Amino acid sequence: MYVVGSSATPVYLLDGPKPILFDAGLTAFTLQYEAGIKEILKTREPSYxxxxxxxxxxxxAASYFKKLWPELKIAGSEKCGEILAKPNAVKLMTDLNYEAARGIKEMCLGPVYESPFEPFELDVIVQPGQTMDISSGVSVSVINTPGHTWDFMAYYIPEQKILVASEAVATYESGGYLQPEFLVDFDAYLDSIQTIEKLDTxxxxxxxxAVFTGADAAKHIRRSFNAANHYLSMAQKFLIQEKGDIDRAVAQIKAEEWDPRPWPKQPESAYLLNTWQRVNTISRRMNKPHE
Ligand SMILES: [Zn+2]
Structure with missing residues (x-):
């Protein structure tokens, strides 16, 4: 298993008789991913x-990969496929990738691929609970793990006890801070963490x-669960203090959580966007009528 490209926005490559990629990072880093994958695979090609x-x-970089390796099958959830087909979503992905490329250029974080994000279609719709046999001794189990988004699937390779959880677990930020990643539903996110906690990873x-190995893997999953609950208490406290005003609660959370953290960290605009979504999720949860 390899981390290809910047570890901040990695592509994962599982080498084997039929090599597999997981996620396709930022458009700006397309050429770094390509170089990294080719360095490992030489003339061989990824299958999925x-x-x-x-x-x-x-x-x-998904559409670029598909052009480079036409036999590559791009797989994702049904909801993921629906989003990729929406013109508004494609525009948003194009704009955000453009902004990211500008930021990377300004910070001189390496050569930037200048072409815009290009839309693509899924070749394979994965079903929750499905296990796909890829090659002898390598299968991929699809784990339904909503909460960060509704289209989220984690992938587990049982033969090698590898779990590609991505943002189904907390992000390990600079200084060791754990950033909970629920953006659409807090309870679904906690359930998802408990689902993947049952796997032997x-x-x-x-x-x-970050990639966690050995005992650190289970530890990070448990700590993600605790970090989400801690965040819930913090956000609820500020929402009550600010009488339900989400913007003001977000400002309080930023002062407590983001301001003291050392750089490099998530850029302020992206952090604020995600924090607003997290707090909105919690606010909706607090205002939900209990029966
Ligand atoms: Zn995400």
Whole structure:
């Protein structure tokens, strides 16, 4: 199992008789991914690209990969396929990838692939609970893990105890801070963590920055669960203090959570967007009528 490209927005490559890719990172890093994959595979080609979800920083190079390797099958959930077909979503992914490329250029984080994000279709719709035999001794189990998004699937390779959880677990940020990643539903996110906690995981691949091995894998899954609950208490406290005003609660959380953290960290605009979504999710949960 290899991390290809920047560990901040990695593509994972599982080598074998039929090599498999997981996620397709940012469009800006397309050429780094290509070089990294070719360095390992030489003239061989990846057979599948499994997408965890349709966020712009996980699908950026997919269409380029497909052009490079026409036999490559791009796989994702049914909801992921629906989102990829929506013109508004494609526009958003194009805009966000363009912005990311500009930021990477400004910070001189390596050569930037200048072409815009290009839409693509899924070749394979994966079903929750399905196990796909890829080659002898390598299969991929599809684990339904909503909460970060509704289209989210984690992928588990039982023979090698590898779990590509991406943002179904907390992101390990600079300074060791654990960023819970529920954006659409807190309870679904906690359920998803408990689902993957039951797997016997030896290699845990996160969405950004980190891979955990051995005992650290189970530890990170448990800590993700605790971090989500801690975040819930913090957000509820600020929402009550600010009488339900989401913007003001977000400002309070940023001061407590993001401001003290050292760089490099998630850019402010992306952090604020995600934090607003997290707090909105919690606010909806607090206002849900209990029966
Ligand atoms: Zn995401």
């Amino acid at each position: 690209l499994f997408l965890t979800h349709s966020h712009f920083d996980h699908i950026g 030896d290699i845990l691949c996160g969405g950004h920055h």
